[in-house]
Amino acid sequence: MSLEKVSANRVANGVLTKYKFPSTSLGLDTNVNVYVPDGADKSPVPVLFYLAGLTCTEDTGAQKGGLFNMAGKHRIALVFPDTSPRGAGVEGEDDDWQLGTGAGFYINANNPKWKHYNMYDLVAKELPDVLSKAGLGLDMSRLSITGHSMGGHGALSLYLKDPARFKSCSAFAPICNPSVVPWGQGAFSNYLVAKTKSSPPAEWLAHDASHLLAASQAEKLNILVDVGTDDQFLKAGQLTPEALEAAYEERKKSRKSDDFTLRRQEGYDHSYYFISTFSPEHVEFHAKYLNA
Amino acid sequence: MSLEKVSANRVANGVLTKYKFPSTSLGLDTNVNVYVPDGADKSPVPVLFYLAGLTCTEDTGAQKGGLFNMAGKHRIALVFPDTSPRGAGVEGEDDDWQLGTGAGFYINANNPKWKHYNMYDLVAKELPDVLSKAGLGLDMSRLSITGHSMGGHGALSLYLKDPARFKSCSAFAPICNPSVVPWGQGAFSNYLVAKTKSSPPAEWLAHDASHLLAASQAEKLNILVDVGTDDQFLKAGQLTPEALEAAYEERKKSRKSDDFTLRRQEGYDHSYYFISTFSPEHVEFHAKYLNA
Incomplete structure (x- = not known):
């Protein structure tokens, strides 16, 4: 495994480096932006993954998310993966912004047509492994995850699938219940071959944050x-935070110790202006657990 | 004068609105992004102009500059003008990223070929006038200015031409001495018809921050x-902060009360990662004077 350095920019008392490497999960090269605060070589730092939304790349959150200054203050590394394989060669993958390129949905496709689309393995397994072995001073035993929209679905679903791996999770405008909304249905019906006859199929629910929260034994x-x-x-019914809230209402009857907050921010929209307004608070939320 | 609302996004406890209007300075429509913190309608707020660099638009500083949260905290409005006329129809204006479209250099061209290129009038006169009359709650008697690269030249030169109009000025990686560096020479030799025979011509020095600082009677x-x-x-010799420092060294012998700081930030480059690292400090610097 060789990380090839594509570029580096100093930011917030650290360095943001773009690496390219041949991903075994994807069977293709992929890019990742990694911000490491100064001194991580001497004293390893915890890590926050940021998963971006539809149409985005590894650069979007880095350029517009407003995460660095607070991360630098708390000495937290940031990892910005890409949002899909690039150049997988699937027919039509560039035709619809909601499917294919830029729309990997952080799951492993089991439909042979989409064989390169294994963003779950890339983000949940390969990147933590590759980056922890790269000598960057990243302490992957202290890992948290955040994301926006499709990446909010990614953050919540990765966390709820394996909560022991992450200290905390946050999300901006996440797709909370993908198995029953158009974005999730469009992706899941293409990437996943469902053998179960239920509706939604069990193969979809396995990646649905609201379902995972309701079923969580954490x-x-x-x-x-x-x-x-x-x-x-x-407003278009793609995010349905009420589904996540409903799952939590049920859960909290028996789990009193959760730190669960879902806020509706008056007047804010889906853009990075919204994200950059609240991202410092999200980094502080994660810092509480990463630096505990 | 009619400001047409193009878009609006809530950010940092305020609203960023993109307006389009027919500029009399340019003889063309132009766009401007204006961030107004909540409550300005009841209690007018001071204003900070941000002038962007070569190739940028009114969106660049807004999307990547990281200015909003600190501006919101101090209740300062932000104004992001475009960097040149658009669609002026000058032959070759789109061929060179250092001249023409995206490269207005915040001066008034007196070369008839570039007759629409009056970014000085737009930024220094028309925008403050138009925006103060728009009922947005902007108090243009409390105005400061900042900018990046070409926009750093713009901020410094506008300030030094008329320091009584501005409470304070800051700049990120400004072109400090444009009349003797390639970027400035390329722009000034095209936009300005010089009648003086001196080298550099007086018509160029009139827009040169280092010259203006040396000559300032403020x-x-x-x-x-x-x-x-x-x-x-x-490194390529386009910025020459040493010229600005030399002018200040001479000036400070007689003017002890200036608040003048020029910092070299170790390892940082020309990108918005650099700007977003230090922009909160710049907003705080301006807040000290705007809210005094």
Whole structure:
């Protein structure tokens, strides 16, 4: 495994480096941006993954997310993966912004047509492994995850699938219940071959944050979610935070120790202006657990 | 004068609105992004102009500059003008990223070929006038200015031409001495018809921050400048902060009350990663004077 350095920019008392490497999960080269605060070589730092939304790349959150200064203050590394394989060669993968390129949905496709689309393995397994072995001073035993929209679905679903791996999870305007909304249905019906006859199929529910939260046996969950009330995709029924809230209402009857907050932010929309307003608070939320 | 609302996004406890209007300075429509913190309608707020660099638009500083949260905290409005006329129809204006479209240099061209290129009038006169009359709650008697690269030249030169109009000035990686560096020479030799025979011509020096600082009769100047030591354009000799420092060294012999700071930031480059690292400090610098 060789990380090839593509570029480096100093930011927030650290360095943001773009690496390219041949991903075994994807069977293709992929890019990742990694911010490491100064001194990590001497004293390893915890890590926060940021998963971006539809149409984005590894650069979007880095350029517009406003995460660095607070991460630098708390000495937290940031990892910005890409949102899909690039150049997988699937017919039509560039035709629809909601499917294919830029729309990997952080799951492993089991439909042979989409064989390169294994963003779950890339983000949940390969990147933590590759980056922890790269000598960057990243302490992957202290890992948290956040994301926006499709990446909010990614953050919540990765966390709820394996909460022991992450200290905390947050999300901006996440797709909370993908198995029953158009974005999730469009992706899941293409990427996943479902053998179960139920509706939604069990193969879809396995990646659905609201379903995973309802089914979670985790002792304690640490989750912060923000959604703007003027979010055009909230209004279009793609985000459905009420599904996540309903799952949590049921769960909290028996799990009193969770740190679960879902906020509706008055007047904010789906854009990075919304994210950059609240991202410092999200980094602080994660810092509480990463630096505990 | 009618401001047409193009878009609006809530950010940092305020609203960023993109307006389009027919500029009399340019003889063309132009766009401007204006961030107004909540409550300005009841209690008018001071204003900070941000002038962007070559190739940028009114969106660049807004999307990547990281200015909003600190501006919101101090209740300062932000104004992001475009960097040149658009669609002026000058032959070759789109051929060179250092001249023409995206490269207005915040001066008034007196070369008839570039008759629409009056970015000085737009930024220094028309925008403050139009925006103060728009009922947005902007108090243009409390106005400061900042900018990046070409926009750093713009901020410094507008300030030094008329320091009584501005409470303070700051700049990120500014072109400090445009009349003797390639970027400035390329722009000034095209936009300005020089009648003086001196070298550089007086018509160029009139827009040169280092020259203006040396000649300034202002009682007190408030200036903060940051330049990264790994800035590729610093290394290429386009920025020459030493010229601004030399002018200040001479001036400070007689003017002890200036608030003048020029910092070299180790390892930072010319990118928005550099700007977003230090922009909160710049906003705080301006807040000190705008809210005094």
